[in-house]
Amino acid sequence: MAAVALATILPVAHAQAAPPTTAEVTKTWLADCAVCHGRDGRGTFRAPSLEGRGAATVDYELTTGRMPLPATASSTAKVKRHKPAYDAATITALTDYVTTLTGGGPAIPSVDLTHADVAKGGEQFRLQCAACHAWAGDGGALLHREAPALHASTPVQVAEAVRVGPGVMPAFGQAALDDQQLADVVAYVRYLDKPKDRGGNSLWHLGPMPEGAVAWVLGIGFLLLVTAWIGEREPKA
Numbered sequence: 001m002a003a004v005a006l007a008t009i010l011p012v013a014h015a016q017a018a019p020p021t022t023a024e025v026t027k028t029w030l031a032d033c034a035v036c037h038g039r040d041g042r043g044t045f046r047a048p049s050l051e052g053r054g055a056a057t058v059d060y061e062l063t064t065g066r067m068p069l070p071a072t073a074s075s076t077a078k079v080k081r082h083k084p085a086y087d088a089a090t091i092t093a094l095t096d097y098v099t100t101l102t103g104g105g106p107a108i109p110s111v112d113l114t115h116a117d118v119a120k121g122g123e124q125f126r127l128q129c130a131a132c133h134a135w136a137g138d139g140g141a142l143l144h145r146e147a148p149a150l151h152a153s154t155p156v157q158v159a160e161a162v163r164v165g166p167g168v169m170p171a172f173g174q175a176a177l178d179d180q181q182l183a184d185v186v187a188y189v190r191y192l193d194k195p196k197d198r199g200g201n202s203l204w205h206l207g208p209m210p211e212g213a214v215a216w217v218l219g220i221g222f223l224l225l226v227t228a229w230i231g232e233r234e235p236k237a
């Protein structure tokens with residue numbers, strides 16, 4: 001038992017101690033990724049080619065824990081956010097390795113929020129993102145859209161998703177959102193996640209009017225239900 005426990009603890013401690021060597025990274029790639037993406041990263045029947053997808057895509061997939069998909073995953077398995085499988089140093093090294101192997105592509109975007117305008121970000125968000133991620137960034141379940149909630153996303157992950165368009169999400173280039181507008185949107189997504197602003201209050205982003213309106217609709221709906229119920233209970237003439 002003790003030996004098993006040690007074996008599970010040791011590799012982790014080791015990985016955090018120092019950035020992995022090229023040999024170690026190669027080994028990780030071959031063991032954890034190549035089975036699906038191919039040794040050369042050009043794809044197999046199990047996974048797409050990573051050619052030209054760049055550091056932005058690889059870093060997004062690894063830091064959101066979407067990759068590596070478990071080797072036992074079915075071909076129709078949904079790719080979801082998880083705790084990352086690797087520590088930060090390994091993610092950086094693996095990202096460099098994969099990017100070099102598959103011929104570059106978009107770099108990890110740098111996000112400077114110093115001059116970001118949350119209000120303008122909100123406008124862009126409602127225009128370009130809310131149809132899938134919902135007004136408050138809670139995800140598309142209620143809209144019957146396959147888009148995740150954004151509350152766990154870091155600023156860099158938001159920028160990466162916007163620029164590379166992971167999965168079925170479209171990519172937004174400079175024409176759709178220039179760097180300033182991207183910073184605004186990132187600031188807005190982070191703002192959506194302010195703890196004070198969560199829980200029961202997320203409709204606030206629509207402004208006080210719609211929230212009142214929703215209360216109205218719900219209230220009237222409830223009254224109608226009660227009326228219908230009472231009506232049904234009336235003795236028949």
Ligand code: HEC
Nearest residue numbers: 032033036046047053057058061067068069070071079167
């Ligand atoms: C079990 C198979 C499997 C394994 C193992 C796997 N992947 Fe994937 N990977 C996939 C599939 C399937 C997709 C496409 C998912 C989608 O369309 O949302 C994908 C998508 C990706 C993408 C996004 C590609 C794009 O064009 O947007 C990256 C980057 C990636 N994988 C990197 C990795 C790395 C790095 C590893 C190893 C740490 C890895 N994957 C392990 C199956 C796998």
Ligand code: HEC
Nearest residue numbers: 079081128129132146147148153157158161166167168169
């Ligand atoms: C057509 C629907 C659609 C639109 C429009 C869209 N997204 Fe997405 N978005 C998705 C889907 C689907 C995913 C999951 C992708 C994957 O498989 O990794 C996603 C993923 C994300 C993620 C990663 C969430 C995480 O787990 O950390 C972020 C951040 C994000 N989107 C932000 C945006 C922003 C900002 C916009 C507007 C500029 C936007 N999205 C527009 C569908 C959409």
